[in-house]
Amino acid sequence: MTAITVELNNKIKKAPVRGMMENVMEQFNSAADHIDLHPNIRKILSITNNEIIVHFPVKMDNGEVEIFTGYRVQHNNALGPYKGGLRYHPTVDIDAARALAMWMTWKTSLAGLPYGGGKGGIQLDPSNYSQGELERITRRFTYALADNIGPEHDIPAPDVNTNSQTMAWIADTYMSTRPPAERTANQHVVTGKPEGSGGLEGRDRATGYGVFLNIKFWAERTNEALYDKKFSVQGFGNVGYWAAYFLEKEGAKLVAAQDAFGSIENQTGISVENLLNYNKANNGSIVDFPEASEIAKESFFETDCDICIPAALGNQITKDNAPKIKAKLIAEGANGPTNGDGEKILLERGITVIPDILCNSGGVVASYFEWLQNRNGELWQLDEVMAKLDKKMKESFDKVFEYSEREGMDMRTAAYCIAIRRIEKAYVQRGIFP
Structure with a gap:
């Protein structure tokens, strides 16, 4: 052994x-x-x-x-x-x-x-x-x-x-x-x-729905309409699909997608449901989707769009591709998709980044709900779960957005400041053993 x-x-x-x-x-x-x-x-x-x-x-x-x-x-x-x-x-x-x-x-x-x-x-x-x-x-x-x-x-x-x-x-x-x-x-x-x-119930869509909610809250705060906005999604898995699904319901258009096998684009719009069905029938790949054209992997972040959702792996947006990004909003569905050098360039160019610890937190919030449900022997219905998720995500977004505006800083630093302050308070109150 x-x-x-x-x-x-x-x-x-x-x-x-x-x-x-x-x-x-x-x-x-x-x-x-x-x-x-x-x-x-x-x-x-x-x-x-x-x-x-x-x-x-x-x-x-x-x-x-x-x-x-x-x-x-x-x-x-x-x-x-x-x-x-x-x-x-x-x-x-x-x-x-x-x-x-x-x-x-x-x-x-x-x-x-x-x-x-x-x-x-x-x-x-x-x-x-x-x-x-x-x-x-x-x-x-x-x-x-x-x-x-x-x-x-x-x-x-x-x-x-x-x-x-x-x-x-x-x-x-x-x-x-x-x-x-x-x-x-x-x-x-x-x-x-x-x-x-x-x-x-609803845990499958919680992370992607949370990404969508953060984009929606950002649009409301900046007086933007999601209708007819173009968006791209890197990673058409659970997070990418549900974020795209809810954005499409608001009238936004998916114009580019990328997975581990390839990248596709159609500036007139890609049906999210058709792409999902093709993905399932094509062994989890979006390659050769008939309603879009193939584009080079390295060109994905250059896609003409308003919103970009990196929902794959870390370190995808770097100093090499950040100067070419056309989107005005990056909504981080993945953990750590933007590295430090890449983010500096994005911020200098006036591009907003909704950070991962805020943007994709719908999953861990729903996990908390499930943990409570099991712990207390309860059973929550989908509408109740989604309402609770809406409320929790709105509270977090508002705190970060307002802190960012008040302190004149980017949203990631604002989110970190709030998060670290809460932990610091716990240590101050409890002290350090022994």
Whole structure:
């Protein structure tokens, strides 16, 4: 049996981190400087609490054993249990998990939720494995994490290449390891479950709907009409689809889309529903969609549009393509899609960026609703969920927009200032043990 290794960050000397971690630290330090964050609290928030790395064996369909590496980074829990997604992707590593966990801390704080931030996943390409293999990988990963997750300690959720089925496997495996009397009481160990297994009605659309709401709130605040606005979506998965779906309902036009396989454009408009149906029938790809023309991958961000929604992976908008962007609004559906150099250029050009920790927070807000629903033994209807989501997202947007206007700063820095202030207040009130 391969040994399981658990590494805690306070026992490891780490090498300098580049990429997403560099971006999140630059964003954090900018906001911390602005609010004159106490040096001791800055030290605490600059590092992660725990970093768990597990190596575990799984038997493949052909009988061979493959070794996988999984990660779970727990950044901070001053406000409550760690909360954040698990992704299955070749880019998953400890550095990415650190950055994403830190972003989750700011996101949950900004939303006013009783959560901290965590993130993780497995370094793999799920398309290379059968459904049965993915189930065994997921269950073995859950078993390897053991007591490092829990409904009052660390609550995973879906992320890139994971879904409600993945969460159902995790919940079942986790509950199976508990004493019989405690099993049903641990259903909320994960959120994003199928509706028949304790999931929340409307959770599937919550992140994309939240992106749409932020765009709508921005339009209202700037006296813009969404009708006939052109928008592009990078990543036509769950987030990108639902954001596009609700924007189209408002009369806006999808004119370009990009996924891992290619990019398409049609300036007269692309039917969101037709594209979804084609995507499903074409093995999850939008390539060769008959109602649009193919464009070069590197030309996607140059598309003539009013609103651009990067809803794929991190570090997509950089100093190389930011000067060519024609959209006046960037609504970040993904985590960290705009790096520091790219954002500086966007802001200098007068382009507004609705930051990820605000724009895509609909998912974690809905996760909170699901967690409450399971914890209290309740069942919420779709209209109730959507009304609660509207209210919560409006509160967050208004706080960030007004802080940004009042302080004369970009929306990302404003969002960070609000989020960090709330955590700072918790530390000031509680003190530092011992």
